[in-house]
Amino acid sequence: MEFAGFRSRLERLGGTVTSQVWRIGFASRFLVYLVxxxxxxxxxxxxxxxxxxxAGVLSLVIILVSGLFVGMVLALQxxxxxxxxxxSESLGxxxxxxxxxxxxxxxxxxxxxxxxxxxxxxxxxxMKATEQISAMEMMxxxxxxxxxxxxxxGGVISMPLLAALFSAAGIFGGYLVGVQLIGVxxxxxxxxxxxxVDVRNDILNGVIKSLVFGIAVTxxxxxxxxxxxxxxxxxxxxxxxxxxxxxxxILALDFVLTALMFTGGNH
Amino acid sequence: xxxxxxxxVSFGYDPARPVLRDINLAIxxxxxxxxxxxxxxxxxxxxxxxxxxxxxxRGEARVLGxxxxxxDTAALYEMRRxxxxxxxxxxxxxxxxxxxxxxxxxxxxxxxxxSLEHDLVMLKLQAVGLRGAAHLMPTxxxxxxxxxxALARSIALDPQLILYxxxxxxxxxxxxxxxxxxxxxxxxxxGATSIIVTHDVQEALDVVDYVxxxxxxxxxxxxxxxxxxxxxxPFVNQFVNGRPDGPVPFHYTAPAYAADLELA
Numbered sequence: 442m443e444f445a446g447f448r449s450r451l452e453r454l455g456g457t458v459t460s461q462v463w464r465i466g467f468a469s470r471f472l473v474y475l476v477x478x479x480x481x482x483x484x485x486x487x488x489x490x491x492x493x494x495x496a497g498v499l500s501l502v503i504i505l506v507s508g509l510f511v512g513m514v515l516a517l518q519x520x521x522x523x524x525x526x527x528x529s530e531s532l533g534x535x536x537x538x539x540x541x542x543x544x545x546x547x548x549x550x551x552x553x554x555x556x557x558x559x560x561x562x563x564x565x566x567x568m569k570a571t572e573q574i575s576a577m578e579m580m581x582x583x584x585x586x587x588x589x590x591x592x593x594x595g596g597v598i599s600m601p602l603l604a605a606l607f608s609a610a611g612i613f614g615g616y617l618v619g620v621q622l623i624g625v626x627x628x629x630x631x632x633x634x635x636x637x638v639d640v641r642n643d644i645l646n647g648v649i650k651s652l653v654f655g656i657a658v659t660x661x662x663x664x665x666x667x668x669x670x671x672x673x674x675x676x677x678x679x680x681x682x683x684x685x686x687x688x689x690x691i692l693a694l695d696f697v698l699t700a701l702m703f704t705g706g707n708h
Numbered sequence: 709x710x711x712x713x714x715x716x717v718s719f720g721y722d723p724a725r726p727v728l729r730d731i732n733l734a735i736x737x738x739x740x741x742x743x744x745x746x747x748x749x750x751x752x753x754x755x756x757x758x759x760x761x762x763x764x765x766r767g768e769a770r771v772l773g774x775x776x777x778x779x780d781t782a783a784l785y786e787m788r789r790x791x792x793x794x795x796x797x798x799x800x801x802x803x804x805x806x807x808x809x810x811x812x813x814x815x816x817x818x819x820x821x822x823s824l825e826h827d828l829v830m831l832k833l834q835a836v837g838l839r840g841a842a843h844l845m846p847t848x849x850x851x852x853x854x855x856x857x858a859l860a861r862s863i864a865l866d867p868q869l870i871l872y873x874x875x876x877x878x879x880x881x882x883x884x885x886x887x888x889x890x891x892x893x894x895x896x897x898x899g900a901t902s903i904i905v906t907h908d909v910q911e912a913l914d915v916v917d918y919v920x921x922x923x924x925x926x927x928x929x930x931x932x933x934x935x936x937x938x939x940x941x942p943f944v945n946q947f948v949n950g951r952p953d954g955p956v957p958f959h960y961t962a963p964a965y966a967a968d969l970e971l972a
Contacts, residue, residue: 575761575795580816
């Protein structure tokens with residue numbers, strides 16, 4: 442009895458693992474097919490630009506406002522700590538490095554997943570549920586090339602730009618609180634920042650991070666939408682999975698990328 | 709030569725329980741043919757076999773002169789460019805206007821000057837009576853109008869074969885009449901062949917030239933509409949006349965009523 446129960450639990454675990462591995466394989470083949478069939482999205486670039494508008498431009502408000510507040514909080518907290526060591530002049534460096542290296546890509550990625558990623562999944566899932574995808578196939582138009590690829594590239598292009606804008610808004614927020622409100626010297630704030638932030642080590646690495654997050658989030662979003670069960674419940678589950686999986690992927694990838702970039706001798 | 713020829717086709721997702729069993733049909737050019745039967749009898753699956761979305765497990769499906777199982781993706785798409793399909797609820801692209809929906813197949817497959825594209829779209833919309841609705845979005849259309857726009861879109865490339873999946877579902881009587889009339893007139897004007905999959909038997913019998921009647925994955929009767937109306941086959945008779953009881957029982961299989969109420 443005991444053994445039978447253990448065995449059935451083991452079988453269930455094995456079943457879950459196998460189906461997840463199968464799904465990852467399917468998603469990978471989907472990505473390869475998608476990249477190979479991106480001709481339409483690149484040739485008729487207007488299709489991709491429209492998706493940059495939906496994924497990128499329409500996410501601007503949430504990205505800029507969040508960036509501003511994150512920068513303001515960073516300045517408040519940072520000043521509190523720095524002044525204990527008499528280093529409050531370095532506030533600019535602290536705010537800028539935190540944003541450019543970590544918070545910009547990560548928080549913008551998380552916001553991008555919940556604002557644009559969920560929208561992409563829901564849109565593709567609903568197109569499937571209302572037979573628009575089938576209709577396209579019947580008109581001899583490949584839906585992956587026509588619908589999925591432009592959304593994928595639109596997201597991949599948007600994400601690094603959004604992360605950069607998030608960091609810029611954050612630095613401005615840090616300036617408002619640090620210099621205007623608390624009274625840190627403006628010259629020290631900007632000049633120390635300029636001297637300490639390195640283009641390759643800090644900015645380029647941040648851009649690479651945001652690009653990787655953009656690929657991961659948009660890949661998950663389009664795949665979940667395309668793979669959604671074509672019912673109201675199926676689309677809602679797919680949308681939830683997009684946000685959860687994307688967020689976890691961003692945090693895990695961030696750890697891996699940080700470990701590769703900021704340790705072990707490139708400083 | 710038939711435009712669609714289905715020879716001894718069987719199909720099943722699970723080989724032990726086939727959805728289609730040994731289907732044979734041949735559809736002549738120019739005809740409007742109905743495939744009728746109850747929900748779940750396999751008629752939509754048969755339509756998907758004709759579209760080339762599914763391949764027969766056994767037998768052969770020849771569409772527009774070629775066996776669907778011999779086609780690669782490029783050849784399948786080439787075949788579909790010569791087919792039009794009207795989905796049950798139209799399946800219009802909700803992010804595009806009526807005009808853009810009808811222009812979609814033209815833009816994807818032909819490089820036309822804008823003025824020619826405009827004329828073609830207007831021609832197709834005029835055919836379904838909705839030229840004035842060109843600027844509307846699909847959400848602003850009634851169910852019947854959406855179906856007509858979808859019909860205009862499916863004939864945009866002047867197909868040789870038009871497929872209709874339950875084209876009458878949920879339409880008011882006027883829209884119903886319009887769709888019935890359009891199916892016939894577009895078929896004859898374009899010199900196309902049409903296949904209508906439906907369970908709205910009475911209305912469909914008025915428009916089709918020939919009927920295949922399906923039940924349980926088989927073709928159980930075929931003939932001209934009058935033959936079907938007077939068919940001696942009990943199932944067809946029950947279906948065409950909408951009788952609540954007959955070969956398809958009113959009661960779902962259950963234990964004895966008295967036993968269920970604990971009277972016996």
